[in-house]
Amino acid sequence: MGFDITRLIADRVGENYELHEKYVNPTLVDVFRTIGFDRVYARGEGAYLWDDTGAQYLDMLGGFGVAAIGRNNPVVAGAIRDVLDMDLPNMVQMDCALLSGLLAEALVERTPDHLDAVYFCNSGTEAVEASLKFARAATGRDRFVHFRGGWHGLTLGSLSVMGGDEFREGFGHLLPGDEVAVGDLEHLERVLAREDAAAVIVECLPGHSVTLPPDGFLGDVQRLCRAYGTLLICDEVATGYGRTGTMFAFEHFGLEPDIIATSKALSGGYVPVAAMICRREVYSAVFNRLDRCWVHSSSFGRNNLAMAAGLATLSVLDDGDMLRRSAEQGRALVDGINGLRGRHEVLKEARGLGCLVAIELQQPSGGAKKVAWDAVHAMHESLFPQLVVMPLLSRHHIITQVTGTHDPIIRLMPPFVISADDIRWFVDALDEVLSRSHRIPGPMIEMGRNAMKARLRGRSRARAGEAVAQ
Ligand SMILES: Cc1ncc(COP(=O)(O)O)c(C=O)c1O
Secondary structure, eight states, X not given: OOOOHHHHHHHHXXXXXXXXXXXXXXXXXXXXHHTTOOOOEEEEEBTEEXXXXXXXXXXXXXXXXXXXXXXXXXHHHHHHHHHHHTTOOOXXXXXXXXXXXXXXXXXXXXXXXTOOEEEEESSHHHHHHHHHXXXXXXXXXXXXEEETTOOOOSSHHHXXXXXXXXXXXXXXXXXXXXXXXXXXXXXXHHHHTTSOEEEEEEOSSOTTTOOOOOTTHHHHHHHHHHHTTOEEEEEOTTXXXXXXXXXXXXXXXXXXXXXXXXXXXXXXXXXXXXXXXXXXXXXXXXXXXGGGTTSSOOTTTTOHHHHHHHHHHHHHHHHTTHHHHHHHHHHHHHHHHHTTTTTOTTEEEEEEETTEEEEEEOOOSSHHHHXXXXXXXXXXXXXXXXXXXXHHHHTTOEEOEEOSSSSOEEEEOOOTTOOHHXXXXXXXXXXXXHHTTTOTHHHHHHHHHHHHHXXXXXXXXXXXXXXXXX
């Protein structure tokens, strides 16, 4: 019998975590088991997932933002199927394919006039890597400036422009540069005045903290960049393609970046894709001679499936009025959550732009709730929000995440297609979970039980291993 992927999935579904434990990342498997996230999802549509028992979930994380227009959008799926059915020659490499030209044209049409050249790659971090390399080539300078608390990806170049010691630990020397606190213009000017920085990289709305910069700050960053011959890179990997209610987040701040790095939402959540969009003169500094025509490239960068998915996604963003939906649903979500503040002192605030939302928790001022907070917080700074995220999933079937900052923040990146009923589902669930949050034993016991089960599984695995070895 020939290869049958449907059969293979039907035969092996349920082995997910064992396979990953054995062949992929067992540490991640342990974490998922401990927090009770070891579910087997079988289907996705719009803002929902269904597990292998048929139970429905509300996806408030949207695959870290890739599922912006909703999971399994039929227009994007149709475009991918059509491309497959056409038997187009994909990645001939020694040609210029039509679809990548068309997507580049469509992207340039959606960015300000001065951004008119596109480089395609496969992931957010690759778009950032390209931005850094192109900035070096265009300026002849080596160093980069980034802001504390930003997130730019985990390959070596991108990691060099991220803080986060826990992500850097063990990976050796990175690119030279400086970290500046958001708002500290004086420090920024001191660094830029050395005139050795190729670029300043910034997320206009940082995806992990979702903290708006001080008024006028980003405009001042751009002004200083211009004054000292430094390029401005806006990292739009998380915020691009409608996430903040505009096509790109820099539009909220009236910026004119020299380079933008984009990815995530561009393929409708189907296939890896990324695009770096920049000024033509920056681009030309890289591909500046015939013998340098390949000097920065990636084999899969302009592949037909990604390009078709990108074109289809842009059309869904236009036809589905998706930017307006992102702005309106995001605002309704923030308002709904903030409406709970009077009932829960532990809820500091919800904030965001469009469908990029953070919920920040805080230490209550006294009583059993403060005792609970202090006890949990003393164990780990992200444990309290984790004890909110866990019952949101186990009791309410809602997927959320604690962000990798050191602040007690839960991040939401729902698909723009969430409905008013979904928002009510989330707000009611959060209300119920926060009402019980001072009773630490509940979620702590749940976590302990999960950890114990994971450990027992590990032991029986070890025994099975011994048996095999004997
Ligand atoms: C702002 C930003 N830049 C870069 C990246 C890296 O993208 P990727 O995970 O696709 O490499 C991310 C990922 O979350 C991001 O949020």
